[in-house]
Amino acid sequence: MTRKILLGAVAAVALSATGAFAADLPAYEPAPAVSAPAVPSFTWSGPYIGVQAGYAFGDTNISRIEPEGFIVGGYAGYNVQLDNSPIVFGIETDFNYSDVDDKRAGVRFQGDWTGATRARVGYAFDRFLAYGAAGVAYADREVRVRGIGSDSKTAVGWTVGGGVEYAAADNVAVRAEYRYSDFGKDRLLGRSVDGDEHRVMGGVAYKFDLGF
Template identity: 55%
Template sequence: MGAMVALLAGGAASAADLPAYEPAPAASVPSFSWTGAYAGVQAGYDWFDADNKVNGFSPQSKPDGFTVGGYVGYNQQLNGSPLVLGIETDLNYSGADSSRRFGAGSGVRNKIDFTGAVRGRIGYAFDRFLIYGAGGLAYADHDVKGRGGGSDDTIAVGWTIGGGVEAALGDNVSARVEYRYSDFGTDSFSVAGSRVKSDVTDNRVLLGVGYKFSSGW
């Protein structure tokens, strides 16, 4: 009997020496994903630089003004990663215009009616906040007029780059602010018998509100 008691006591002591069981830590799962299609509206302010060359003169105009438009796109957040990849296109009405006189009573006017872009996006998500950069193809409806009459227009095509910050305000609504720089290249225009070469660049700041169609946030 004494031997059995000693054996049980020794077993209990050995069990007490074993390390306590600890469950494996649970994998961190983000509260929502940025993956999905979305659409939104945006408004802001843009300021252009139009470098013109005509008849030996170089009149530079600076069209600027408010802009409003819309955008659609798709994001894909990589599984288990804060990295977000996407593609987006937008179209905006501008109406920015400016004129510059040169020579003896001559002048040139640059007017931008609308702009648009198709851009790839890459971002880093902090849960409901997304910091992103974007770049791609940009285009603009550029109209050039002469002071004495005559006008010509074209769809100027170039490139754009920029970035911004976006925040999820709810399950399907987000808001963002972004800066964008665009270079629409150089185009030639025939205005009142003169050839005008114009190089246009643009800076803009935009505020946007979007709606995400896919569930999963």
């Protein structure tokens, strides 16, 4: 009996000592999870400059004269996209060489250059941008009549259109655009001449990163 009592006492002391030792050990805490750094989303904000080319066709009030041809040139602008907003505002200007002309019965209508300054507003789907634009258009307008002579004016009118852009890289955007322009009336060779123009253009631009 005495032996059992002694063994029980030794076991009790051992268990008590083990519990005390375990209580003194530091508690284990898992290491905090490492979160990946946030990747900034794409923004359309900033200045850009690009080149473009396309095809134009139109009408005049000169009998059967319907000028058409190729256009090639450049454009530059500035966009502003507010934080966490898909709305993009901008302003853009362009200037182009024009090979648009037509000739009928000794009368030739042509224009050597064209340009516009427009306000833009668009809706961004991340790297896709759908936009509309409107503003002032200007173009060279020349009429030649065989046996009489020629006359030219800088026509000023209005333009409206829209298009889509895609940011193929953070600093490169490609676009496709349709534009309608009405250049109003000018007096050429003693006659009131008016005309309009439809054009389809494609372009590629470099967007500058301002760093803020």
